[in-house]
Amino acid sequence: LSALRRAIAGEYTKDGLDTREEHVLVTNGAQQAIALCAALCVQRGDTVLVEDPTYFGALEVCRTFGARLATLPVQAEGVTPETLRERLTATGARLIYLTPTFQNPTGSVMPETSRREVGAIALATGIPIIDDRATADLVIEGRPPAAIAALAPGAPIFTIGSLSKLVWPGLRVGWIRASEPLIQRLARAKTAIDLGSPTLTQAIGARLVAAIPEARRLRQRELKPRRDLLTTLLRAELPDWQFVVPTGGLFLWAKLPRADAREYAQLAFRHGIVTLPGSTMSAVEDHASHLRLPFFAEPDTLRAGVNRLAAAWRAYRGRTRERAKAVAIV
Numbered sequence: 001l002s003a004l005r006r007a008i009a010g011e012y013t014k015d016g017l018d019t020r021e022e023h024v025l026v027t028n029g030a031q032q033a034i035a036l037c038a039a040l041c042v043q044r045g046d047t048v049l050v051e052d053p054t055y056f057g058a059l060e061v062c063r064t065f066g067a068r069l070a071t072l073p074v075q076a077e078g079v080t081p082e083t084l085r086e087r088l089t090a091t092g093a094r095l096i097y098l099t100p101t102f103q104n105p106t107g108s109v110m111p112e113t114s115r116r117e118v119g120a121i122a123l124a125t126g127i128p129i130i131d132d133r134a135t136a137d138l139v140i141e142g143r144p145p146a147a148i149a150a151l152a153p154g155a156p157i158f159t160i161g162s163l164s165k166l167v168w169p170g171l172r173v174g175w176i177r178a179s180e181p182l183i184q185r186l187a188r189a190k191t192a193i194d195l196g197s198p199t200l201t202q203a204i205g206a207r208l209v210a211a212i213p214e215a216r217r218l219r220q221r222e223l224k225p226r227r228d229l230l231t232t233l234l235r236a237e238l239p240d241w242q243f244v245v246p247t248g249g250l251f252l253w254a255k256l257p258r259a260d261a262r263e264y265a266q267l268a269f270r271h272g273i274v275t276l277p278g279s280t281m282s283a284v285e286d287h288a289s290h291l292r293l294p295f296f297a298e299p300d301t302l303r304a305g306v307n308r309l310a311a312a313w314r315a316y317r318g319r320t321r322e323r324a325k326a327v328a329i330v
C-alpha cells in the first residue's frame, strides 16, 4: 500500500535517513524482513556473521537457509568495527546481521562512531548489513544514534523496522528500507511467497506509523518504571546476579555467578517461571551462565516473577552445594 510506504519513508526522512516510497517494502513483521534479506543474499553453505548473543529468530532464519553461522562478540557498546573487519576477512561472510540499537538480548547500543565505521566496511566490501531496528523505538533514556544507513550513504544496508514492539506483534506489519534495486529484488521474492501483505493491516499500519512519535512516548512512560522495578527487585532478592541497566529495549541480560543457566531455567520452570537461558540466543551455545529477563510485564507479574526466580535460585544453590559435598565424599 502506497500510503504505508510513504508514511514509513516520511518517518525515516524525519530521522535523517532520506527515504522515498520506492525504498520501502512492507513485510509481515521484521521476521519476514530478515528472511527475505537472507533469501536474497545467502546460498546454502554461505557464511552469515551474527552477533553473539543475538535475536534467536534471526538464527532460525539463517539455519533454515542452510547458512553457516560465524559470531561477532557483543561488547558493552555492541559489535566493534575492528572485530567485524577481522571476522569478515577470516570467514568470507556473505551477509552481516546486527541489532545495534537496544540489542536483543543484551540491550547494548552501538555508538555513532562505530556505526559510521561499520557502514564504511559495508560500502568498501559490498557485503550487505541487516540493521535490525525492531527494538530501536523502545527508548527509555537518552537518544540512540541514527540508523547505520543514515551514516553511510550508498552502502548496501537493509534497515528493518516493525510495529510489533511499539504497537502489537499480532498486526504483523514490518518493513525493509534499502536502495531501489534491492527493494525491487526483495519485492519479487516476497511476491513469490505471499503476493503481498494484507491490505487491511497495511491500511491500519499507515495510520499507526503516523502515530509512532506518540507511541514511543507512551512506551517509554510504561517501560521506564518497569525496568526500574525489575532492577530494584533483582538487587534486593538476587544481589549476586550481575547486569548492566539497559537504556532501552525490553530485556535485562543477567549473569548468574557460577551457574549453568540451562539447569537453573529447568528448576525455575518447576517453581512456576519460564526463563530463557543465554545459550538459546547463541549460534555457538555460549553464554551458558546468562539469562534474558524481560521487564515489559505488569508490575505485579514482575514482583511474582522475581519471587519465584529467587526461590528457584535458593533451591539451585542448595543443590549445587549438595553436589559439591558429594564430590568431596567420593
Ligand SMILES: Cc1ncc(COP(=O)(O)O)c(C=O)c1O
Residues within 6 Å of the ligand: 028, 029, 030, 031, 032, 055, 057, 099, 104, 132, 134, 135, 161, 162, 163, 164, 169, 173, 174
Ligand atoms: C531484534 C528483533 N528482530 C525481529 C523481531 C521480530 O519482530 P516481528 O514481530 O516484527 O516479526 C524481534 C521480535 O522479538 C526482535 O526482537
